[in-house]
Amino acid sequence: MKLLYKTNIFSSLVTVILLLSGVLIVYYTVIHKIDREQDVHLQNDKHALLLLLHQGKPFQLFNTNIGERIKIHAIPKQTFFKDSVWDNTFKDADADQDDPQETITFRNLYFQTKIKDTTFEITISRSLAEGDEISSYIATAIFLFLFFSLLVLFLLNTYISKLIFRPFYHTVRKIKDWSVTQGYLPEFTKTDINEFQELNETVKGLMINIVDDFTHQKEFTENISHETQTPVAIISGKLELLMQDSTLTPERQKLLMEAYSATQRLKRLNQTLISLTRIENKQYGEVSMVSLDSVILDTIEKFQDFADAGNIKITHSLMHIEKLLNEELFVLMLNNLIMNAIKHNYGPKGFVHIELNANGLVVTNSGWQEPIQKQDIFSRFKRYKTTDDSFGLGLSILKKITDFLGWYISYEYHNGEHRFLVEW
């Protein structure tokens, strides 16, 4: 959900900042306003008190409704001419029953006045606690309201975005699942969002082009292989006829033989290419239940003569494994593996060992001292030794077959032994 995460994160961050700053502004504005209200009250208190004092009647300070605390005491002479207002924090024993230690902030108005002949300094105080409390409640209420509204909006936004982006995810999935060799094009659902519709159409057009190119390439390879067969047959036939001449000098015989061998190589190359295209075209579709171990035994028997000629011993360790697959394809793979093992064998005690178990097939053979280059080993036409004429193509057939069967092929070299591993 990275896309939604990204779009949401940004707007969420901005929202949170706005929310917090907004609430802070509200809080401090309200507090300020409420507190200043007290100043007005204090001014009224001052007037009321002065009135009371100048009347000269005795009164009880705490009976008046003037301010909350009043401090009066006489001073020798008037020093101040301007009122001063400030905050003060002090403990108020009976302010809060629950918490006798609690300190409360008071707003104080200090002034001096002359009554008859005495100068008094007076401080009237009003508590800010209530006002502050109210401010807090207001701010909290606003905060909670805003918070929950934004939360709801956020969740709604996420949900709706997911819905809106559904065609996009659908398209991505279709692209992921598609492969050129499948032979059909995916269907994209119609969407009323222009950008996604455009995306779908563009991707579809791209896929059509890929399929076209692929098909043309395939047809081209097939045609070439096909067309090559006849000229090769002609050359081979004519050479064969030429060779019947018993008056040929040894040099001419040699020339003919070399030309003939070359045509046989061409023949083999062509046939391999044809096999490759057949696999690509999925012409090995038919499957049946095949006993892998019996097929391997048959194949070993077929290759016995070749092994004997090279003094190579073939051994095997086979479990009874049955699989549903195309037998011809499996045989083709085996032929390739075993023939490679025999052909590229080396050493006085040449051997080929075939192991079959529940995990896969292993063909090990004694071989050339240097290991084969691991990377590119299965890409077409990568030769092992330059004198070799069929190794590269054979390996790529192996890869094609194992890919087709959904198996995994790998190569290892250890201590003079080459090992091909096929896992399913």
Added chain:
Amino acid sequence: MRILIIEDEKGFRDTLVQFLQQNGYECQTATTYKKGSELLVGGAFDCVLLDVGLPDGNGIELIQLVKVHSPNCGILVISAKDALDDKIRGLELGADDYITKPFHLAELHARIQSVYRRRNFGGKNVLQFQDILIKLNEKQAFFNDKPLQLTKKEYEILVFLTGNPTYLVTKEALADAIWGDKADMAGSFDFVYSQIKNLKKKLADAGAADYIKVVYGMGYKLY
């Protein structure tokens, strides 16, 4: 033996004609489906080689014609390597055998002979060369009427060579015929040499002259 070759590719056709004539066959050719069908209606052939890819039709369709006008004629279909359908259809319609391009001429010869024998000798299916006799039905070879103890491969080699008498059979042709496709991948032809060596020894032990001539670097000849 009279053979009709229906093949449109000139180079290929000429090679076939030259080869078959060298081996004592009478040949006639047709380059199109139309010409081929005309000649077949005349009906005077022992064997017909049908190429599948003709310019004006599929050679396979001519099989019917052969069956009608020359019921005793052997039919050999020449098809491309990967055209499984053609092969099957050809055999279903009544062809005797098929051979896939590209092939060794020696192989073609062996097959023509085999088709001919099947059609014309009924029970008596034998190959002979000098004092070597091969009874194909019993899969047994004899020298001067004494049976030869040969392995399967040695027997098959002898049959193939005897089917192409006095013809130089290349080691590739031999390998393909006896060992099949796998022979393509072999690195060397040692496995052929060793079988030939054994065969020659067995023939020598039985008292035969050295009929199998080894033409160094090229192949083998039976004469």
